[in-house]
Amino acid sequence: MKYPRTFHLPGSPGATTDDRVQHDLSWLDGELVVTEKMDGGNLTFTRDAMYARSLDSGTQPWDRPAKALWAMTAHRIPDEWRVCGESMWARRSIAYTDLPGVFLVFGIWDETNTLLGWDDTVDWAQRLELPVVPVLYRGGSLSEACAAWSRQRSEDCSEGYVVRAAGRIPAADFDHRVLKWVRAGHVRTEASWRHRDDFPINEFA
Structure with missing residues (x-):
């Protein structure tokens, strides 16, 4: 199943004419969780398969370590x-x-x-022995949630953030309850890196 499109928050500098912006923020009430938007590639693990944004998208050379991890986790x-x-x-x-x-x-x-609530997400990630993205804020203020990223990160070292309702989110509510803010010009690599075997890799703790 294809991962749903995440709408941008109003004022997100990285929103382009092809992106969708969610102006109705009334659904972001109650407890909120802000996580860092990581500069990686979207992947989905299921019991039977690993794929990128959709089932027919296949996998790429830079996903080999993730595929090995999936093979150990899928069951x-x-x-x-x-x-x-x-x-x-x-x-x-x-x-x-x-x-x-x-x-x-x-x-x-x-x-x-x-979509599981955040606490259940963390619980299941721990059961699967998988790390989660960094959490930058948890609380009931949307303004504080949106300010948390700039207090802890900068555009030089972070792509942006995602704010979501802390509880369970049905698919039909996703475009109102999960929104993102992305830095301007967030893609700063040459497209040619995807066609090379010697692409750079990140460092790990």
């Missing part, structure tokens, strides 16, 4: 669940020096096509 993923995260082995626009793993979980979908 523990419940049927019809999808574990989604960033493939972090290849270095893209940001050079990371202390990553906790080659695959960082940012969301898990259950068999009802519902």
Whole structure:
């Protein structure tokens, strides 16, 4: 199943004419979680397969370490669940020096096509022995949530952030309850790196 498009927050500098911006923020009420938007490649682990944004997208050379990790993890993923995260082995626009793993979980979908609440996401990631993306804020203020990234990160070392409702999110509500803010010109690599075998890699803790 294809990973849903994440809409931009109003004022997100990285939004282009091809992107969608969510202006109705009324759904972001209650407890919120802000995670760092990592500069990696979107991957999904299921019990039976590993793929990028859609089932027919295949895998790339820079996903080899993540594929090896999936092979060791797949049997523990419940049927019809999808574990989604960033493939972090290849270095893209940001050079990371202390990553906790080659695959960082940012969301898990259950068999009802519902995104697990954040606490359950962390719990399941721990059961699967997979690290999660960094958390920058948790609380009830949208303004504080949106300010958390700039207090802890800069555009030189971070692509942006994702703010989501802390609880369970049905697929139909995703475009209102999971939004992103992305730095301007966030893709800063030459497209040719994808056609090379000697692409740079990140560093890990």
